[in-house]
Amino acid sequence: MGEAVEEFLARPQLDRDTTHSYRQTLGRLCAELGAPVPLASLAAIDPDPWLRAKAASNPDLSAPLLAALADDPDSGVRTAAVGNVRLPSSLLHRLATGDPCIWVRAAAADNPAVTVDILLALAADEVMAVRSAAAKSAALTAEVAVALVDDPDYRVQARLAGNLHCPPAVLATLARSRCPVQVRREVAQNPHCARALLKGLGRDRSAWVRQCAAWGQ
Structure with missing residues (x-):
């Protein structure tokens, strides 16, 4: 794990919860590093849908978090989740055939596991x-x-x-x-x-x- 990620994860919990710079830094690291698992786990529960979408695209994200993101209220997050090769087939099928957003359904076609x-x-x-x-x-x-x-x-x-x-x-x-x-x-x-x-x-x-x-x- 990179030094920048370790330094970020070492920040106090209060700092994580209350500062704008925390979210900015998390977003920058996710963009630069492809949301490694420790960051993706944080991004998956963040209020920012862009960060949750970055987490949803990580194939190493834990199954419970990925399943939760597949039900995210934001269509961009669900679009990222439906393209994740590790998404369970039952969830992939449900999103591909029943999601109200056309872009979520369309993105299912690009999943390598389709x-x-x-x-x-x-x-x-x-x-x-x-x-x-x-x-x-x-x-x-x-x-x-x-x-x-x-x-x-x-x-x-x-x-x-x-x-x-x-x-x-x-x-x-x-x-x-x-x-x-x-x-x-x-x-x-x-x-x-x-x-x-x-x-x-x-x-x-x-x-x-x-x-x-x-x-x-």
Whole structure:
């Protein structure tokens, strides 16, 4: 543990509770050091939601504190908590499928521990931003990609087309001429786009898509 952290933790309890400089210093150390556990434990119970969010993102935070932050009244804190890889699957599922804040639900897609079931739920969300988060998730599977390929919002399709984990068959579907030009362009820019598909996009009616396909080849 660094000298600055040890010095800070040695401050008297009264000083911690009553001075503005205490919170300023805690915030600075959390920002500079990534909220190491001794600081994160203090930040987790601080009145400042920014500090609680820093604590919620720490994968080494104790389970009880992380669970408490997952229920925090501040949506920014819950957003940080839902992205924590150590968040229990039951809490991750609850936040992803039932939190009233769209950004909390969307952030669940970026959790490295996100499951296919959760991504499928996000893919069926009524809000475009949440479905878009599922479409760009690094945990994308063929099943989730198929659920999103005919999304009514082209922005979701474009996110899906740009995902490096998007299956070749889904990329081929998104390259169809009836798909919006923004979607076809993303297919052409995907490094995993098959050469045969790039060749076809090289004859696209959009010069924008043709240019991207040429760069890809």
